[in-house]
Amino acid sequence: MSRPRPVEHDDPLEDFDRRRTTLLGTTKDVLVAGDGPGVIVMPEMPGISPQLARFARWVRDVGFTVYMPSLFGRDGAVPQAAEGREVMQRACVSAEFRAFAGQGSSPVTAWLRSLAALAHSECGGPGVGAVGMCFTGNFALTMMLEQAVIAPVLCQPSLPLDDPAALEIAPDELGEVAERLEREDLTVLAYRFSGDRFCRAQRFRAYADALGERFFPRVLPDSSANTTSLAPFFADVVASPHSVVTAHLIDEEGEPTVAARDEILAFLRRRLTGCAA
Numbered sequence: 001m002s003r004p005r006p007v008e009h010d011d012p013l014e015d016f017d018r019r020r021t022t023l024l025g026t027t028k029d030v031l032v033a034g035d036g037p038g039v040i041v042m043p044e045m046p047g048i049s050p051q052l053a054r055f056a057r058w059v060r061d062v063g064f065t066v067y068m069p070s071l072f073g074r075d076g077a078v079p080q081a082a083e084g085r086e087v088m089q090r091a092c093v094s095a096e097f098r099a100f101a102g103q104g105s106s107p108v109t110a111w112l113r114s115l116a117a118l119a120h121s122e123c124g125g126p127g128v129g130a131v132g133m134c135f136t137g138n139f140a141l142t143m144m145l146e147q148a149v150i151a152p153v154l155c156q157p158s159l160p161l162d163d164p165a166a167l168e169i170a171p172d173e174l175g176e177v178a179e180r181l182e183r184e185d186l187t188v189l190a191y192r193f194s195g196d197r198f199c200r201a202q203r204f205r206a207y208a209d210a211l212g213e214r215f216f217p218r219v220l221p222d223s224s225a226n227t228t229s230l231a232p233f234f235a236d237v238v239a240s241p242h243s244v245v246t247a248h249l250i251d252e253e254g255e256p257t258v259a260a261r262d263e264i265l266a267f268l269r270r271r272l273t274g275c276a277a
Helices: 050-061 081-093 108-123 139-145 171-183 201-214 232-238 256-273
Strands: 017-023 026-034 038-041 065-069 128-133 149-155 188-193 215-220
Touching: 017 108, 026 050, 026 108, 038 050, 038 108, 050 065, 050 128, 050 256, 065 108, 081 232, 108 128, 108 139, 128 139, 128 256, 139 149, 139 171, 149 256, 171 201, 188 201, 188 256, 201 215, 215 256
Parallel strands: 038 065, 038 128, 128 149, 149 188, 188 215
Antiparallel strands: 017 026, 026 065
16 A cells, blocks of 8 residues: 555645536536545545545555545545534535434435446446445445445444434335345445444444344444544544544554454455455
8 A cells, every 4th residue: 555645734635536526417526546446435524634535545555446525624624623513514404414313314325326326337346335434424325225336334424413323314225225235145344433422332233223234333442543633623523532444543553443444445355356355
């Protein structure tokens, strides 16, 4: 893998191709890089941070074409506290997202499913991967309504914000996904820290109840989270271990967060290329 860049400063993202992409009548920027099967890497709050770009480069460097849609915030910016709060507040009332319990699946997931289909048509292979984080964590599951998506990863899925035991997906869609997982022998990886304020144990139990043995949860101890040099948004707003493979990852050999990253990369390679390593 390429040497990671410093994450303390804004990332120019110059090694990604910025594409204006219109799907279902809606146009969004998508940052694309790499070769090989497609993987959709969705941003966490408050946007495409330097740490998220670092993770996307790790995915690219092991042989995938990364599609990183810009859904909110300033692309490449270090997450600031006040700006991050504003981004989050806007997203919570946006028609594209369903941030609270009882509202069903977020409408933006239809656009993301179309992006997955586009990635598959451009990159080929057996299908595409989808990695959601935080606000977009559950989107990787909903995207399985698109047949091209065969490798879903849910990192600290945080919606709905007001009910720790609820899932941000319409019940009929959840049933359809569960049936597909069983029918096609597919699995879902999911990650959280034990003390995460936004993705609690109740949510993982709800996923396990709905998906059974197709759901593979990973719960990391809080002691394995990075707590130094955090961007202001994560230090002041998130204020708990949260982002397993981005802000709270400790990029050192032997660290549980690096092991989680490597497990995700191996999962993508196994599902999308047939290679185990």
